[in-house]
């Protein structure tokens with residue numbers, strides 16, 4: 001696996017696919033620069049070598065050319081994060097782009113207009129990819145967030161750089177850290193899978209069962225397991241058609257010597273709201289009219305104990321409705337236990353939209369080993385899929 005560190009970019013133009021799909025507010029201002037910051041190391045490496053950077057990205061889901069999705073809106077943020085003047089080009093292919101690139105000097109940085117203004121980007125059009133490929137000497141893929149897409153700029157383009165292509169530092173570290181959980185993990189390995197639905201996590205669970213010693217299940221999805229085992233779950237979230245599947249996971253886990261830890265108690269509420277009346281009761285005795293919205297104190301102790309014994313931890317999905325303060329204690333307790341284990345030398349990887357949001361909200365980002373930047377891409381890697389953006393680079 002080649003990275004930018006295997007190349008000298010002196011007098012070379014690096015064509016870098018970044019993931020600058022950042023959130024914008026109504027005034028079209030960037031509200032979170034995490035993704036820009038994540039690409040900085042790769043950009044700096046190229047510039048310090050004496051090379052120049054041509055950055056290309058998508059932003060949002062435009063339908064053709066729509067000004068509100070222009071990358072122009074994020075140019076100031078790129079300048080302040082990277083600390084280098086940025087030249088914006090109002091197209092990503094064609095004469096304008098070719099001319100701007102041909103005039104570039106070492107140390108300069110160009111940002112191209114939104115790739116998705118052309119439908120050919122998502123269609124993975126080969127001709128479009130070839131036009132893009134003319135804008136650089138070395139192709140660098142640093143867009144982990146879109147590595148699971150077979151788009152023109154993320155995978156099709158790689159064939160036009162038979163030798164001169166490599167991973168950016170962000171993408172390389174994502175692969176390395178996810179690899180620490182999936183292939184080079186120190187035992188005992190614990191996966192914590194939470195969130196709303198069993199159906200969206202089932203492929204991950206099945207893929208990781210061979211690699212883990214403990215499986216902690218929390219969040220809304222736990223209730224499908226509890227009901228399948230004969231428990232009363234009141235009005236808690238449930239996928240009735242997934243009960244068989246839940247039982248089959250428990251059976252597979254047993255055959256593979258994986259200890260499954262389900263919640264034993266729950267914070268129940270009489271309404272899905274911060275104003276609801278609440279109680280703490282055994283997870284399998286929830287009466288009608290009440291729903292479990294967080295795990296209870298006994299469960300927190302049980303989960304913490306397992307976490308503190310683990311040497312490798314994967315966390316995907318909250319164990320309660322953490323967005324509401326009343327139902328956030330379980331997720332906070334879990335996050336704190338992971339932070340403590342990490343302090344004691346455990347490797348911890350957090351990934352997937354909502355657990356990343358939880359880690360940020362509870363200020364735990366610096367207390368876990370690695371927070372993955374790519375929601376869908378990370379989930380697909382955990383599901384055991386080969387990502388097109390990674391595969392194309394290895395050919």
Ligand code: AMP
Nearest residue numbers: 195196219220292293317319320321354
């Ligand atoms: P996911 O995207 O599948 O990881 O699900 C995350 C969502 O699951 C969050 O928005 C949580 O509020 C929600 N969630 C977690 N626990 C529960 C629960 N017990 N009941 C309903 N929703 C939950």
